[in-house]
Amino acid sequence: MIGKTLLLGLLHRGGCVNDAIVASNLRKRFISYERIGFIRRRKIIVEALRGGVSFRVRWGGEVYGLLGPNGAGKTTTVKILATLLIPDDGYALIDGHDVVKEANVVRGIIGLVLYPDKGFYSRLSGYENLVYFGRLYGLSKSMAEARARELMNLVGLENAMNRPYEEYSLGMRARLAIARALIHDPPVLFLDEPTIGLDPISAREVRELVRRLRKEGKAILFTSHNLWEVEEVCDRVGIINNGKMIIEGPPRDIKDMLGLKYVIEVEVQLNGRVETIREETVNPAETLRRVISDAEARGLRISRIRINEPSLEEAFVRVIGDEGKQVR
Numbered sequence: 001m002i003g004k005t006l007l008l009g010l011l012h013r014g015g016c017v018n019d020a021i022v023a024s025n026l027r028k029r030f031i032s033y034e035r036i037g038f039i040r041r042r043k044i045i046v047e048a049l050r051g052g053v054s055f056r057v058r059w060g061g062e063v064y065g066l067l068g069p070n071g072a073g074k075t076t077t078v079k080i081l082a083t084l085l086i087p088d089d090g091y092a093l094i095d096g097h098d099v100v101k102e103a104n105v106v107r108g109i110i111g112l113v114l115y116p117d118k119g120f121y122s123r124l125s126g127y128e129n130l131v132y133f134g135r136l137y138g139l140s141k142s143m144a145e146a147r148a149r150e151l152m153n154l155v156g157l158e159n160a161m162n163r164p165y166e167e168y169s170l171g172m173r174a175r176l177a178i179a180r181a182l183i184h185d186p187p188v189l190f191l192d193e194p195t196i197g198l199d200p201i202s203a204r205e206v207r208e209l210v211r212r213l214r215k216e217g218k219a220i221l222f223t224s225h226n227l228w229e230v231e232e233v234c235d236r237v238g239i240i241n242n243g244k245m246i247i248e249g250p251p252r253d254i255k256d257m258l259g260l261k262y263v264i265e266v267e268v269q270l271n272g273r274v275e276t277i278r279e280e281t282v283n284p285a286e287t288l289r290r291v292i293s294d295a296e297a298r299g300l301r302i303s304r305i306r307i308n309e310p311s312l313e314e315a316f317v318r319v320i321g322d323e324g325k326q327v328r
């Protein structure tokens with residue numbers, strides 16, 4: 001009894017009775033038209049989400065990565081969670097609030113980056129754009145200005161405060177879009193492919209920003225088709241394909257579940273000749289020990305050892321590959 005009370009007390013104190021995000025068996029169909037012949041069109045039903053999309057994101061700075069190829073259903077999922085689309089079936093809650101029935105409450109809790117480049121005024125500076133959006137959110141002039149300054153700092157654009165938006169690079173625009181999504185300081189943030197089209201350095205800056213926001217305690221849903229990127233910033237990952245969630249867990253567990261192999265490369269030298277021994281293994285420590293003792297037994301000198309961790313990319317190809325076979 002005491003245990004239960006204590007537990008509830010702790011939950012309340014942390015404000016985390018509910019999960020930040022809950023998606024349950026989401027299903028969404030689109031009606032579309034396909035051209036057949038010169039004039040005729042045929043109605044087709046696109047099953048964007050097939051009912052199996054369920055996941056949770058907890059409070060306390062969790063980044064959840066929704067990973068999948070083009071057309072998998074990532075954006076559709078984000079749009080449902082962000083109240084922009086109504087699911088045909090299933091439900092979604094943000095901090096316990098239903099995204100359909102309590103859409104207005106939900107909108108106050110979330111920040112959304114869907115199309116990073118949309119809606120900014122090109123002649124205004126980044127700072128002025130943020131002040132404008134702050135005013136739209138009902139902040140007073142001085143509050144909007146203070147918030148805009150704070151956010152420009154947060155996203156690392158303090159040196160570009162007064163430059164017109166049209167002069168911003170893609171990377172700067174991506175960070176400004178995240179700043180805009182944070183105007184009302186929402187505890188939940190949706191980032192739909194925030195690094196798409198960015199050069200590697202800008203993409204890294206965006207990922208660093210995501211990590212910073214996570215430290216601040218924001219619950220973040222991050223979508224991507226870039227596997228190592230998700231592995232780098234996300235605590236948990238869901239792989240989605242063809243409108244279905246295929247596998248879910250921490251990146252490391254996903255790799256383990258799939259029995260992905262480490263690659264061990266041991267470079268050896270014999271009579272001035274260099275040779276590389278390469279082995280794939282699920283148990284790198286044991287394999288490495290064996291390779292080393294074999295090499296020593298043969299009188300080889302070891303000049304270099306490399307252990308390559310299995311990448312999520314491999315998991316992805318494997319899972320999607322299997323799934324693809326089932327569907328087709």
Ligand SMILES: Nc1ncnc2c1ncn2[C@@H]1O[C@H](COP(=O)(O)OP(=O)(O)O)[C@@H](O)[C@H]1O
Pocket residue numbers: 030031032046047048068069070071072073074075076077
């Ligand atoms: N408004 C729409 N009308 C018709 N089909 C759509 C619409 N939006 C998305 N789709 C289809 O739904 C599927 C999932 O799309 P989406 O959620 O955008 O995938 P992702 O973001 O993972 O690339 C795709 O087949 C896409 O073509």
Ligand SMILES: [Mg+2]
Pocket residue numbers: 074075076192193
């Ligand atoms: Mg998308």
